[in-house]
Amino acid sequence: MSVLVYVEQVEGKFKKSVFEAVSYAKAIADQQGTSLSAISIGNVADTELNELGKYGASKVLKVEADQLKNFINQAYASVIAEAAKKEGANIVVLSNSFSGKGLAPRVAVKLKAGLVDGAVELPTTDGGFSVKKTAFSGKAFAVATLTSENKVIALNPNAFGVKENAASIAIETFNPEVKASDLTAIVKEIVRATNKVSLPDAEVVVSGGRGLKGPENWGMVEELADLLGAATACSKPVSDADWRPHSEHVGQTGIAISPNLYIAIGISGAIQHLAGVSSSKVIVVINKDPEAPFFKVADYGIVGDAFEVVPKIIAALKAHKA
Numbered sequence: 001m002s003v004l005v006y007v008e009q010v011e012g013k014f015k016k017s018v019f020e021a022v023s024y025a026k027a028i029a030d031q032q033g034t035s036l037s038a039i040s041i042g043n044v045a046d047t048e049l050n051e052l053g054k055y056g057a058s059k060v061l062k063v064e065a066d067q068l069k070n071f072i073n074q075a076y077a078s079v080i081a082e083a084a085k086k087e088g089a090n091i092v093v094l095s096n097s098f099s100g101k102g103l104a105p106r107v108a109v110k111l112k113a114g115l116v117d118g119a120v121e122l123p124t125t126d127g128g129f130s131v132k133k134t135a136f137s138g139k140a141f142a143v144a145t146l147t148s149e150n151k152v153i154a155l156n157p158n159a160f161g162v163k164e165n166a167a168s169i170a171i172e173t174f175n176p177e178v179k180a181s182d183l184t185a186i187v188k189e190i191v192r193a194t195n196k197v198s199l200p201d202a203e204v205v206v207s208g209g210r211g212l213k214g215p216e217n218w219g220m221v222e223e224l225a226d227l228l229g230a231a232t233a234c235s236k237p238v239s240d241a242d243w244r245p246h247s248e249h250v251g252q253t254g255i256a257i258s259p260n261l262y263i264a265i266g267i268s269g270a271i272q273h274l275a276g277v278s279s280s281k282v283i284v285v286i287n288k289d290p291e292a293p294f295f296k297v298a299d300y301g302i303v304g305d306a307f308e309v310v311p312k313i314i315a316a317l318k319a320h321k322a
């Protein structure tokens with residue numbers, strides 16, 4: 001029995017959340033006294049795959065089939081399940097990312113495994129196998145006990161942290177059979193909106209709320225985002241009013257994100273908004289009301305008028321970059 005971790009790539013690169021999932025999977029492998037393998041799907045250079053060794057993976061299976069160049073939920077789930085069978089892995093770990101949320105239950109079905117999604121801690125193994133996880137859109141915690149032989153765990157980004165644990169890593173090509181039935185819906189082309197950073201994958205997000213008064217004031221939000229290499233997001237009323245596209249709406253009824261840095265400008269911090277952003281690693285809040293609820297969960301807060309504060313941050317960043 002061993003542990004397998006799925007390492008999601010974006011344009012041939014691994015994000016920090018992948019190294020975190022590998023670190024977490026390695027800790028489970030150590031707990032179980034077994035080894036850790038990784039499965040990578042899509043074109044990733046060997047130099048990038050070698051990076052996984054730094055966090056404890058001793059083997060990586062690389063799958064480079066042409067049909068699997070772009071993410072296809074059903075087909076990727078089949079490949080991960082096949083890899084688990086090949087490696088004799090009874091525990092599969094994924095990041096609870098945008099695509100991980102679609103993959104984890106599919107992999108669990110294929111392996112007849114119990115599933116914990118939104119895991120925030122290592123399993124405890126005294127008297128069973130239990131994992132703490134978020135519940136009710138991140139507003140509460142639950143402890144799930146898995147009694148099945150096979151187990152799938154989707155780790156919330158920023159819950160465990162990246163831990164170096166150097167191992168020598170072997171790269172092995174894996175050519176699983178890709179069934180036509182797994183390719184009934186395929187991605188033919190990816191057209192990015194004006195080269196913007198994709199919100200679910202973004203490491204840094206600059207977000208605006210109703211405090212920005214109207215769509216004409218988003219220039220400074222976009223300028224700040226450009227300077228930081230960030231994606232832009234917004235609160236629900238902002239997208240409801242068509243100030244911004246619905247694809248930018250974050251929260252309980254929008255996209256749930258876990259960037260390293262979330263900058264909230266003119267957003268009150270209602271519980272439904274926090275449900276989608278509270279697992280960000282560092283939260284910076286800019287709000288003119290010192291009583292705004294967002295300050296209670298902020299790592300850094302600036303009480304001030306966004307129309308004064310944001311241009312100052314932009315000027316400081318430009319000066320720093322010059």
Ligand SMILES: Cc1cc2nc3c(=O)[nH]c(=O)nc-3n(C[C@H](O)[C@H](O)[C@H](O)COP(=O)(O)OP(=O)(O)OC[C@H]3O[C@@H](n4cnc5c(N)ncnc54)[C@H](O)[C@@H]3O)c2cc1C
Nearest residue numbers: 209210211235236251252253266267268272273288289306
């Ligand atoms: C079932 C349900 C689901 C929901 N789902 C979501 C969701 O997914 N995402 C979501 O965001 N909301 C959601 N909501 C709505 C949520 O309850 C809040 O109404 C919403 O998040 C408020 O948006 P806001 O903070 O932009 O606006 P407001 O609550 O109006 O807050 C604006 C903030 O801007 C500040 N401000 C004003 N002027 C300035 C200035 N010049 N400079 C700095 N700060 C300023 C104010 O002090 C205030 O705190 C949901 C509600 C329900 C009932």
